[in-house]
Amino acid sequence: MDTIVIVGGGAGGLELATRLGDTLGKAGRARVLLVDRSPGHFWKPLLHTVASGKCDPQVTQIEFPAQAADHHFEFIQGEVMSIDRAARSIELAPRRVDGLELQPRRSIGYDKLVLALGSVTNFFGIPGAAAHVLTLDNVTEAEVFRKRFVNACIEAGERKQRGDCAAGAAQVNVVIVGGGATGVELAAELSHSARALAQYKVHALDPVKDVRISIIERGQYLLPHLHASLSERAASHLRSLGISVLTNTSVASVTPQAVIDSTGHEHRADLALWAAGVEAPALCAALGLPVNRMNQIAVDATLRAPADEHVYAFGDCASFICPDKGAVPPRAQVAHQQAVYLAKHMAKHLADAAKLAKAGSVAAMPKAGALAGFRYRDYGSLVSLGPLAAVGVLSGAVTGKSIHVGGAAARLLYGMMYQKHMLALHGMARMAVHTLVDWLRAKVLPPVKLH
Ligand SMILES: Cc1cc2nc3c(=O)[nH]c(=O)nc-3n(C[C@H](O)[C@H](O)[C@H](O)COP(=O)(O)OP(=O)(O)OC[C@H]3O[C@@H](n4cnc5c(N)ncnc54)[C@H](O)[C@@H]3O)c2cc1C
Incomplete structure (x- = not known):
């Protein structure tokens, strides 16, 4: 059974682990392993609400071990320090809490490695x-x-x-x-x-x-x-x-x-x-794979690093040039679409490999429809202006027409972006319960953390 290791449980990585766990992991067709330095997932587009005290991350974040147990993948907490592509293994730093070493340096082997490391602040060398x-x-x-x-x-x-x-x-x-x-x-x-x-x-x-x-x-x-x-x-x-x-x-x-x-x-x-720009983490530039000036790993239409068939990268840490739209931006919308694509692509890739092993040669393999390369669809962008207003643009991916939106209606749509993320991770029933609980909490608690 192949081991798929996903590094980074952010907007893209956790969705991919959940989708692959629900398909390949559940059916016993692959071992799906998620590695993240944090114990829980917080959707990064809402970080400004933590900084302002509107949102309590302890209450809102999704615990990785619980999501893993519910969706048939494994979770390992640890910081990836280095990747040995020749040996196909990643190395995790020792895990320390309050000076106590909980876990020593560890190595994890992989058949397929998916990097979803996100981005870090880019200071552009400005002094101080x-x-x-x-x-x-x-x-x-x-x-x-x-x-x-x-x-x-x-x-x-x-x-x-x-x-x-x-x-x-x-x-x-x-x-x-x-x-x-x-x-x-x-x-x-x-x-x-x-x-x-x-x-x-x-x-x-x-x-x-x-x-x-x-x-x-x-x-x-x-x-x-x-x-x-x-x-x-x-x-x-x-x-x-x-x-x-x-x-x-x-x-x-x-x-x-x-x-x-x-x-x-x-x-x-x-x-x-x-808040003036981002770049991919330094780890991306240390892999010996081609990267752009923002350290993002160059990937092909299957989101794979062309120089290494075992390594995929997506989300903020990857550079994908869409044939019709150019370089895709570092946004949650992109990470989500790429997670959906990779979940399908990797399942098909494994199925094809299994067919090949059974048939003995490519010529004898039963014909199957090829999966097209990834295409980014820009559905628009919404920016919150506080609890009651937002501005943005909604794009019809099919018609190509865009409409400008603003005010309270736009703020309502902005709120739905997070519900969509929750839907991808939890399914409809659980997402609805979370939404209700969040709404009730907002009704009875102060609007900001007070200390
Ligand atoms: C305040 C803010 C507002 C934003 N608003 C929007 C918006 O409105 N719309 C939009 O589309 N996008 C928005 N974005 C951008 C969006 O958050 C990112 O594009 C998106 O989160 C990228 O997803 P990702 O999966 O690539 O990485 P991330 O979501 O950043 O996840 C990366 C994960 O990798 C883990 N990780 C990193 N390095 C290591 C390592 N060495 N070892 C182990 N784990 C590691 C991290 O802990 C993290 O969990 C916003 C970003 C910010 C900061």
Whole structure:
């Protein structure tokens, strides 16, 4: 029986493990193994809600061992340090908790390796950025940001009450570098969180005058992937929340207290977050396979690395050039479509190998329909502007026509993207129960985490 090892249980990897487990694993046709450094899965597009305190990841995340038990795959927690392609094995770092070594360095062999490692923040070599800004690459980092934001508000509120602050100046300055979806969504949620925390008297600041949230974007518009009219709409919504939007502004360096732009202007930052771009993890560049300038592994139409028939890569860590659309973007929508494709492709690949073994030669094999290569379909993009608004574009993949959407209806559609992910992982009944529980929880609990 072939062993398929999937590294990375994110938006794409967990869906693939679930689909392969439900088919090949359940039928005993392959051993499906998922490896991730974390014990649970949190859907990355919602990380800004963890950073703003709207979402509690402990409650929302999916435990990998439970998903594995329900869907006929195995889960191993560990950080992949290196991959030996010649020996077809991956090596996991020792697992340590509170200084105690729970598990030593381990190797796991594979017949097929699927890399779904996601992406990490790209600082583009800007001096001081890596040392002084926070990032939103995972739940831990999002929690760090949330705690620093709440604590900064509490501490500044105390100072204000003592009269120990400059009159007329903002008391907490949050600077978000990058006006893409992550930056815009975080800014909007943070503004609502500052208000909610004030309402619960967690801090003594005026959430609009004392908490200054700024977005710095190098391009002419926020949300460069959307039409300029939608970008304008998003910018004016953010401004209505009191958020400062600075476009055509490039960051030159970062210090512990400020983000400095290319004109030399210092933007005071009690808290700075970098959301200006991503690249694939360094591990991808260490495999000896061709990668692009973002470290993404080049893959063919079957999502396989052309130089190694045993290695597949997809999602943010892979570079796939779609014949009609060019390079596919690092988005959850792509990771989902590729997971669906790979689940079919790998099942067919195994079935063909079994037929070949039975028939003895390719000529004697029964004819089967070939599976076409992967094609990306862009169904559009939605960006949340807080609990009640969103903007975006919906694309008809067949007709090719796009419609612009905004306001509360767009926000409702935005919420459905997560339901779709839950549907892929849990099926209809369980997804419906989760949705109901989330809705009830939102009705009875404060809208943000208060400490
Ligand atoms: C704040 C935010 C908002 C976003 N909003 C949207 C949106 O609205 N729409 C959209 O389409 N996309 C959005 N994205 C992008 C989207 O989240 C990614 O494109 C998507 O998650 C990529 O899926 P993936 O499976 O490739 O990787 P990920 O979901 O990032 O998963 C990677 C997994 O690999 C694991 N891993 C990494 N390295 C190792 C290792 N060495 N060993 C073991 N495990 C490892 C990680 O723990 C993680 O579980 C957003 C991203 C962010 C950060």
